[in-house]
Amino acid sequence: MKLFGLIGYPLEHSFSKQYFTEKFEREGMTDCQFEAFPIVSIHEFPALLKSNPGLKGLSVTIPYKEQVLQFVDEVSEEVKAIGATNSIKIKNGRLTACNTDIAGFEKSFVKSLRADHKNALVLGTGGASKAVQFVLNKLGVGYLIVSRNKDQKQGCITYADIDEIVMKEYSVIINCSPAGMYPNDQIAPAIPYELLTPSHYLYDLVYKPAKTLFLQKGEAMGAIVENGYEMLLIQAEESWRIWNED
Numbered sequence: 001m002k003l004f005g006l007i008g009y010p011l012e013h014s015f016s017k018q019y020f021t022e023k024f025e026r027e028g029m030t031d032c033q034f035e036a037f038p039i040v041s042i043h044e045f046p047a048l049l050k051s052n053p054g055l056k057g058l059s060v061t062i063p064y065k066e067q068v069l070q071f072v073d074e075v076s077e078e079v080k081a082i083g084a085t086n087s088i089k090i091k092n093g094r095l096t097a098c099n100t101d102i103a104g105f106e107k108s109f110v111k112s113l114r115a116d117h118k119n120a121l122v123l124g125t126g127g128a129s130k131a132v133q134f135v136l137n138k139l140g141v142g143y144l145i146v147s148r149n150k151d152q153k154q155g156c157i158t159y160a161d162i163d164e165i166v167m168k169e170y171s172v173i174i175n176c177s178p179a180g181m182y183p184n185d186q187i188a189p190a191i192p193y194e195l196l197t198p199s200h201y202l203y204d205l206v207y208k209p210a211k212t213l214f215l216q217k218g219e220a221m222g223a224i225v226e227n228g229y230e231m232l233l234i235q236a237e238e239s240w241r242i243w244n245e246d
Contacts, residue, residue, distance in 0.1 A: 001031055001033055001054060002056050003034075003054040004033070004035075004058070005034060005059070006034075006060075007037050007038075007039055007045065007061070008038065008061035008064060009039055009040055011036045011061070015208075015232050015236075016034065019232075020034035039064075042067040042070075045071050046071065055090050056089075057239065057240075059087055060087065061086065062178065065084040065085055069083070069084075071095065072088060073094045073095050074095070076096070076097065078102050078134065079097045079098060079099050082099065082102075084101075085127075086235065086239075087100045087235070087239040100236075102131045102134055104233075104238065105131055105235075106139075110139070111226075112201055112224050113141075119144075119170045120141050120170060121172070122143050122174050123176055124145075124175065125145060128205055129176035145157070146159060146162065146189075159189070162191050163192070171199050171200050171201060173191065173202050173203070174202075174205070175189055175202075175212075177189060179214070180209075180214050181212075188213035188217060193218070193221060194221075197221065198224075200218065204227050205228040206227065207227050210227055212227070
């Protein structure tokens with residue numbers, strides 16, 4: 001039996017387990033199994049590997065996209081550049097960290113990107129945010145990182161710094177934080193929604209609920225809105241390709 005899985009915490013509403021279980025059933029892959037492995041601490045990771053020697057690949061989600069790198073043997077060029085992984089290939093006892101969030105975000109994000117979308121606010125500083133920043137750099141879109149706390153190293157601004165001038169200059173707003181994710185779906189990032197216009201493009205990496213409060217507020221002001229569901233589909237299939245290539 002080929003075993004694949006997901007690490008993170010908590011994992012009550014895992015996209016990956018449902019997606020891959022349905023994929024295996026749909027495509028008749030009776031020799032494949034996907035399990036969710038909620039680990040409270042990343043220090044449980046070596047024991048998890050030892051007790052599941054059949055593992056061929058792992059998806060990685062919050063809060064371990066950066067922390068797990070201390071346990072891998074190799075990293076892809078993308079992971080080297082951003083310092084975060086969401087997909088680990090396991091072959092002959094060696095762990096290779098990859099990042100398929102990058103491809104997933106880029107392919108789903110560019111569909112609604114217009115020529116006048118020159119600058120973006122990136123809400124959040126975690127592993128997913130780093131994948132988004134990588135793509136924005138590639139696309140030539142300028143950005144500011146927004147955090148709850150000022151961080152001089154990352155050049156972050158805080159939510160309190162987002163004023164009319166910022167909102168006019170940064171017409172793309174990307175939520176990379178868990179704000180609005182089920183079951184906290186009544187929470188929205190603290191931006192001045194009243195300053196949004198039809199020229200703004202709001203992208204939320206959260207996919208559940210399908211339309212977060214962040215996106216609802218944007219849509220009410222005429223902004224373009226997109227959730228993270230397609231990104232998840234793309235990154236999952238990209239991970240599957242990586243786990244199974246020679």
